[in-house]
Amino acid sequence: MTAYAATVRYFNEAADLMGLSQNMRTLLLTPQREVKCQVAVQKDDGQIATYIGYRMQHDRARGPMKGGLRFDAAVDADEVLALATLMTWKTAVVNIPYGGAKGGIAVDVKSLSHSELERVTRGFVDAIHDVIGPDKDIPAPDMGTNAQVMAWIMSQYQKYHGFNPACVTGKPVELHGADGREEATGRGVAKVALALLKKENRPPEETTAAIQGFGNVGTFTAEFLHEDGVKIRAVSDAYGAVWNDDGLDIPALLAHSRETGGVKGFAGADALDGGAVLTSDVDLLIPAAIGGVLTKENAGDVRAKYVVEAANNPTRPEADEIFHRNDVLVVPDILANAGGVTVSYFEWVQNRQHFKWDKSRVRNELDKIMSNSFEAVWNKAQEKKVPLRTAAYLVGIGRVGRATVLAGI
């Protein structure tokens, strides 16, 4: 099953419960616009390299479309559309005034020099600048992109449209970015995980966890959970995995990872097979890397009682069914990782008002939204007796559906 087929299946499960007509389903699922474009650049050695870029604009019923940009060799139209669709439900679940979009370029960023990456980014903006903008569609970082890439996007967009920092979020703090954006997704994941533990009457300091992925989202999730006393026993990245029965020293692991480029070889831990992190002996599992890692092949071996989806689309529907049967509680991506887009919204608001918030205001507002959204989804799940994923879709689709009907066509 492709990533898009999986998101449609999740959509239909909720749509069935809502009794949505086929026409309404088609209207809600059909993207506003799908952009596929050429991004041709001159490499440092003078050769021309050509990449394919995508911007999938799924829905704008609740506001301008919003979603990250992924630079990764595995990017394709199906995955980007799946992620754009998830953004629509995600912005609705946290109730911020946006629709959903996603973009990407099929390129291995590690094969690019700094200046090649800049030319690829600017070339992509040349191709899509007319269809993005602060009131149309606002990109942000995702896998393989960062604040520097967002700064180039802003700079290139402004060459066509004049001063307009709200055209992209996740920018450097020195260049109209928001304090607290970098940590936002991980902070939100941790807040949601802690809210779930509280519902389950499980003290954080008596909880063990494993995290797959130690990039932007994984590192901040680890830091915030560690701060609250959760014992993180296992962490992996693309190059290796580490384990400590008594809990890893997260600040020391972060320092090691920054210094060496990965978690491998960390002195305070044993080495672990990367895949084993997902099925390790912990209470809480946090996939924070790539999509499709929890499958029908490994879901039955997952020992965690809770899965909090920091990554987008980490659980295949067949694995989701197994989790449901095994009483594993799954907090879905569209709720768990919504902290990033929420603080992106704060950045956009600040850019439009030319008024800067301090970090404590950003954190307070984020915590409030994550906690209210978790409560809304939790309560919906209790009321309808459905898993948290279905409940989140019910909340998200309900809000988008009502906005669509109210506005008319």
Ligand SMILES: NC(=O)c1ccc[n+]([C@@H]2O[C@H](COP(=O)([O-])OP(=O)(O)OC[C@H]3O[C@@H](n4cnc5c(N)ncnc54)[C@H](O)[C@@H]3O)[C@@H](O)[C@H]2O)c1
């Ligand atoms: N950055 C955000 O604000 C944000 C917001 C919402 C969702 N997400 C999602 O979170 C996930 C991670 O994003 P990120 O921004 O942290 O990316 P990143 O590029 O900063 O980090 C990705 C991490 O995953 C690791 N990784 C890659 N393949 C792996 C594998 N097979 N096994 C173990 N580790 C692997 C990498 O080594 C790296 O540590 C993605 O699914 C992304 O869509 C990110």
